[in-house]
Amino acid sequence: MKVNFTDLKSEFEFFEDQLISSFKSVGKKGEYVFGSELNKFETNIKKFLKVKYVLGVGNWTEGMVMVCKALNLKKNDEIITVSNSFIATCGAIAYSGCKPVLVDVDSTMNINPDLIQKKINKKTKVIMPVHLSGIPVNINKIKKICRKNKLVFIEDAAHAFGGKYNNRYLGTLGDIGIFSLHPRKNFHVLGDGGLIVTNNKNIYEKLKLLRNHGLKNRNLSKVWGTNSRLDNLQAAFGNIFLKSIKRINKKFLKIANYYTTNLNKYVETPKYDQKNTEPTFHQYIIRTSKRNNLKKYLASKGVQTSIHYPIPIHKQEAYKKVFGNIILKNTEEYSKQILSLPIHYFLTQKQLSYVCKCIKEFFRKN
Numbered sequence: 001m002k003v004n005f006t007d008l009k010s011e012f013e014f015f016e017d018q019l020i021s022s023f024k025s026v027g028k029k030g031e032y033v034f035g036s037e038l039n040k041f042e043t044n045i046k047k048f049l050k051v052k053y054v055l056g057v058g059n060w061t062e063g064m065v066m067v068c069k070a071l072n073l074k075k076n077d078e079i080i081t082v083s084n085s086f087i088a089t090c091g092a093i094a095y096s097g098c099k100p101v102l103v104d105v106d107s108t109m110n111i112n113p114d115l116i117q118k119k120i121n122k123k124t125k126v127i128m129p130v131h132l133s134g135i136p137v138n139i140n141k142i143k144k145i146c147r148k149n150k151l152v153f154i155e156d157a158a159h160a161f162g163g164k165y166n167n168r169y170l171g172t173l174g175d176i177g178i179f180s181l182h183p184r185k186n187f188h189v190l191g192d193g194g195l196i197v198t199n200n201k202n203i204y205e206k207l208k209l210l211r212n213h214g215l216k217n218r219n220l221s222k223v224w225g226t227n228s229r230l231d232n233l234q235a236a237f238g239n240i241f242l243k244s245i246k247r248i249n250k251k252f253l254k255i256a257n258y259y260t261t262n263l264n265k266y267v268e269t270p271k272y273d274q275k276n277t278e279p280t281f282h283q284y285i286i287r288t289s290k291r292n293n294l295k296k297y298l299a300s301k302g303v304q305t306s307i308h309y310p311i312p313i314h315k316q317e318a319y320k321k322v323f324g325n326i327i328l329k330n331t332e333e334y335s336k337q338i339l340s341l342p343i344h345y346f347l348t349q350k351q352l353s354y355v356c357k358c359i360k361e362f363f364r365k366n
Helices: 008-029 036-049 060-070 087-094 137-151 199-211 232-242 243-261 290-302 317-323 329-334 348-366
Strands: 053-057 079-080 099-100 124-127 152-156 176-180 194-198 215-217 284-287 338-341
Touching: 008 036, 008 232, 008 338, 036 053, 036 099, 036 232, 053 060, 053 199, 060 087, 060 152, 060 176, 060 194, 060 199, 079 087, 087 099, 087 317, 124 137, 137 152, 194 199, 215 317, 243 284, 243 348, 290 348, 317 338
Parallel strands: 079 099, 079 124, 124 152, 152 176
Antiparallel strands: 053 194, 176 194, 284 338
């Protein structure tokens, strides 16, 4: 049996009529950059997340770069985050001239809040944890640290749209939340895209200028900005997918719970607080010392898997050239053990059972 890691083809076919209808509607109106669909999208996101201000932007990375500028961060100002993430988490920080200061992760594979305080100094301006795979970090502990040290709290919520912590949506619990709308995410558009959300009007007004060349109107630029607009067509697609995101996330959580129930005797399964959190499970990541052999075995059985992420950011050449060598024990150890299993809306129960069966067979043989 073949089990794809993702299935964007089936998703497109499922939404095809609605997507084509939106494409025609936008085309007939001739609204391609900004327009009614973007306005509608931002309004819909505000209502969904229960947040005051929303901006559709080109992608997560540009969103973070603009946030650094909106916060008036200076060269070598420090932002505390993690290495166990996609390269963009630190890449956007470094590209902005700031320094990513990395904290090791705990058994949840998210930032260990107990290690943060010792990394704080006079240059520290921001703490930006990552809700890896849509599993919430310990928000309460991090908020206390931010209040104590008067630091800005940014949520890297790239994986986490629709996830909850204490019944509030991820991305809305800090000062600023940044989401990715890349097609691999649970909630996405049909290309690159991103969202910035905040309850701070001053930050919102700055970001609104920055995403469109600093323009107050067509001919008057107040500040140097960039071009990071979520186009009207992608916003139209986003409006379609938003209607289904609760159902989609519910299916992901159901798949994750099935994996955990069936595999926790064989591998380390994801850890999260089931009482206070509701993850999106953008990825379902297991850990085993036999990762490489298990991955090969599953491939031989037709099961696609992936690794998120095989090389931690602090081990990347781009990081080491600028910031030198550091040691993050758990991050490095986990990077050799992690394996992402298939998880998507169109995964069938038969396929799900087959994946679990293959994993159990592997460990019985090994």
